[in-house]
Amino acid sequence: MTLAELLQGSVHEVAAGLVGWTLLVDGVGGRIVEVEAYDEDDPASHAYRGANARNGSMFGPPGHLYVYRSYGIHWCANVVCERPGHGAGVLLRALQPTHGLDRMRDRRRVADDRLLCSGPGRLTQALGLSGADDGADLSRPPFAVLPPSAPSVVERTPRIGISRAVEQPWRYVEVGTSWSSRRRRAA
């Protein structure tokens, strides 16, 4: 399976399928363990009300990045999906760091490696992503997206930090990971 082949599917197939892949930026990154799907006709999606100056890359070619500023402070990154005439993407929420740990620690300055990439804003900071990367093609350097060696077990939960369509289970997390943005609550 190549990234281009995975991107042929629906936003939800792409989101679930991306879990376990490795994302690298200039050789720095890790395994994708948590994402969220933002589909067309999704009130929580930035693309819901059509294209604007911020979300334009969501309406561009699949396999590119949509990077936006969040709460005026952080950057968040999506993988753009193929939805002709609409905008859709998969928000990258957490990685299990595997490559370039030293560079990530330099950028993040946190005591615990668990905090390097466990959140959409943390992830972009660790990888050095910013608005300059909005629209960038993930199939070309300095980016690399590598398939997993074995399939992951993925669970669906409601998405985090939104106020519309809050009950849709469109967050995809690798079962058993300790690198997601939220630890599983005790039962």
Place this chain on the structure above:
DNA sequence: CTTTCGATGATCT
């Protein structure tokens, strides 16, 4: 341990 709240800027109403 949990909850609250400020930062900060683009977009929406």
Place this chain on the structure above:
DNA sequence: GATCATCGAAAGG
């Protein structure tokens, strides 16, 4: 003027 796909420090229990 309000909201927001967030984070981290501070305050409370």
